[in-house]
Amino acid sequence: xxxxxxxxxxxxxxxxxxxxxxxxxxxxxxxxxxxxxxxxxxxxxxxxxxxxxxxxxxxxxxxxxxxxxxxxxxxxxxxxxxxxxxxxxxxxxxxxxxxxxxxxxxxxxxxxxxxxxxxxxxxxxxxxxxxxxxxxxxxxxxxxxxxxxxxxxxxxxxxxxxxxxxxxxxxxxxxxxxxxxxxxxxxxxxxxxxxxxxxxxxxxxxxxxxxxxxxxxxxxxxxxxxxxxxxxxxxxxxxxxxxxxxxxxxxxxxxxxxxxxxxxxxxxxxxxxxxxxxxxxxxxxxxxxxxxxxxxxxxxxxxxxxxxxxxxxxxxxxxxxxxxxxxxxxxxxxxxxxxxxxxxxxxxxxxxxxxxxxxxx
Ligand code: GLA
Numbered sequence: 001x002x003x004x005x006x007x008x009x010x011x012x013x014x015x016x017x018x019x020x021x022x023x024x025x026x027x028x029x030x031x032x033x034x035x036x037x038x039x040x041x042x043x044x045x046x047x048x049x050x051x052x053x054x055x056x057x058x059x060x061x062x063x064x065x066x067x068x069x070x071x072x073x074x075x076x077x078x079x080x081x082x083x084x085x086x087x088x089x090x091x092x093x094x095x096x097x098x099x100x101x102x103x104x105x106x107x108x109x110x111x112x113x114x115x116x117x118x119x120x121x122x123x124x125x126x127x128x129x130x131x132x133x134x135x136x137x138x139x140x141x142x143x144x145x146x147x148x149x150x151x152x153x154x155x156x157x158x159x160x161x162x163x164x165x166x167x168x169x170x171x172x173x174x175x176x177x178x179x180x181x182x183x184x185x186x187x188x189x190x191x192x193x194x195x196x197x198x199x200x201x202x203x204x205x206x207x208x209x210x211x212x213x214x215x216x217x218x219x220x221x222x223x224x225x226x227x228x229x230x231x232x233x234x235x236x237x238x239x240x241x242x243x244x245x246x247x248x249x250x251x252x253x254x255x256x257x258x259x260x261x262x263x264x265x266x267x268x269x270x271x272x273x274x275x276x277x278x279x280x281x282x283x284x285x286x287x288x289x290x291x292x293x294x295x296x297x298x299x300x301x302x303x304x305x306x307x308x309x310x311x312x313x314x315x316x317x318x319x320x321x322x323x324x325x326x327x328x329x330x331x332x333x334x335x336x337x338x339x340x341x342x343x344x345x346x347x348x349x350x351x352x353x354x355x356x357x358x359x360x361x
Contacts, residue, residue, distance in 0.1 A: 005030045006164055008130040008137040013038055014066035016125055022066055023128060025139040027164035032056050033358055035164055041078035041122035042141045042160045043069055044190055046312075047170070052285030052360040057199075059286065061191035061322040064312050070123070074309060075189040078122035079160050079174075080115040082145055082152050083342070084187040085263070085298060085331035087113040088222045092334035094153070094181055094343065101151035108256060110220030115189075117150035121158070122189070131161065136171070138163035147180065154180030156344075169357045176350040183342045184350045185329045187294075191302055191322030194281035194288060198315040202302065202323045203244030208278040209237040209299060211264035215330050215339075219256050225336050227265060235262065237299075240278065243323065247301060259303035259320065263296045263330050277325050280361065290325055291355040295340045298326035327354040 006029045013024035024045070028034040032050040037043060047060045062076045063069055069076070083101075090103040090113035105114035115122065126141040138161055145156040156178050163171040174186045193202050214235055215223040230236040234246035234254060247259050254260065266276050276292040277299075290297075301323050307316035333339040344350050 006135070006137040006166060008132065008139060010130055016040075020125055022125065025128070025130065027137055027139065027162065029164055029166060029168070031168055033164060033168050033170075035162060035170055037139060037162055038066070038069075039126045039128040039141060040066060040069060041124065042126055042162075043079075043122070044077040044162070044188070047190070049286055049358045050360065057196040057284070058312065059192055059194050059196060061193065061197045061317055062312055072122075074191075074305060075115055075122055077190050079186060080189050081121035081158065081184070081186040082116050082150065082156060083113070083183055083185045083334075084115055084326065084328050085185065086220075086222055088220070088332050088335055090151070092183065094183065094334065099151055099153060107221040108219030110218070110222070112220055112222060120150065121145070121186075126160070131163075133163070135167075136163045136165040152182055154178040154182040156182060156184065158186070160186070167357065168359065169355050172354045172356075174350070174352040176344065177348070178344050179346055181343060181345050183334045184344045185333070185342050186350075186352060187298075187326040187328045188354065189324055189326060191324055192279060192288065193322045194279060194286040195284050197312060197322065201244075201318065201320040203242075203247065203320060204282065205243050205323070206240040206280045206282065207237050207243050207299070208240045208275075209264050209297060210267045210269055210274060210276055211297065212238065212267055213265040215263045215265060215296070216253055217256060217262065221256055221261060221331075223263065223330060223332050223336065225338070230264075235264075240280065243301060257300075257303055260299045260301040261303060263298050263328070265330075266292065266295060266297055276327065279323075279325070285360040287359045287361050289357040289359070290327070291357070292327035293351070293353050294327045294329060296328050296330045298324065298328055298331070300324040300326065327352065
């Protein structure tokens with residue numbers, strides 16, 4: 001399908017263990033931006049962007065084979081849900097009823113529910129179809145998460161769309177509706193290395209996050225419920241700052257996650273025009289501006305990666321080989337009444353848009 005010089009094509013890629021076919025979609029524009037995504041976990045397997053000299057490189061970490069994504073414990077490139085990030089002890093109460101979710105992680109020895117549980121949205125095959133609109137082409141994924149899946153109440157109809165635009169953007173749109181009260185928090189878990197997925201670490205990248213405050217965590221990476229200012233701390237990214245500059249500073253909030261792994265409270269701003277975050281690789285000149293409608297952004301500096309993660313082309317992804325900028329609601333919101341609500345009720349619509357705009361400097 002061709003429209004306004006942006007194309008979307010679909011090809012057979014692999015198959016699930018039960019034989020269901022798994023597809024790979026390729027979105028491309030004439031400016032050299034290309035996104036490949038599969039219907040397994042809505043996973044973005046590659047994102048190719050030109051550097052300041054026009055040289056294209058794949059700037060997201062990932063694997064070559066579906067089997068590696070199935071075994072993927074690092075959430076490379078996928079959509080995470082029904083609730084992205086952590087829920088303390090895998091428990092929350094909604095309308096007086098307590099729900100128990102799978103506890104599939106234990107940071108700091110404290111069990112929690114992480115990224116949707118044992119078989120989250122990232123480990124499911126989604127329905128998919130190519131889509132086009134003026135100035136953009138994309139792919140639409142849909143799945144119905146059944147009542148009780150991973151312990152969550154209510155059927156949830158989820159649509160995720162990836163659009164490549166003629167403004168060199170990848171636009172991600174999330175939509176969900178339910179038939180019983182539930183909680184929803186969806187995000188995209190791409191690991192970026194704007195120098196190239198196989199170019200070492202992200203410590204030299206310059207990062208800006210439009211946040212004056214963050215939600216500090218306990219040793220289990222669960223928010224304490226407080227808001228603290230970033231001013232005067234290693235978390236002050238209000239102006240572009242080199243990621244590696246303060247990453248190993250003596251600060252409890254860095255030690256719990258072995259580096260950056262925190263939710264930033266995004267400032268009030270014009271969300272169409274003012275990015276939630278910007279990321280720049282000074283060597284290649286690649287620049288990413290991220291626009292988001294969510295109240296929070298998790299900055300995770302890939303601290304849990306180690307060279308046992310063999311990625312695309314056989315490349316081992318060392319610690320901090322990539323970083324994630326996860327547009328999200330605050331972690332553990334179902335257990336913090338004063339956090340922006342993540343409750344979705346029948347008749348309401350969950351909506352979230354994130355725009356990744358690429359350029360060079
Ligand atoms: C998120 C979390 C991290 C880690 C990664 C996956 O970014 O905040 O603590 O769980 O996902 O490895």
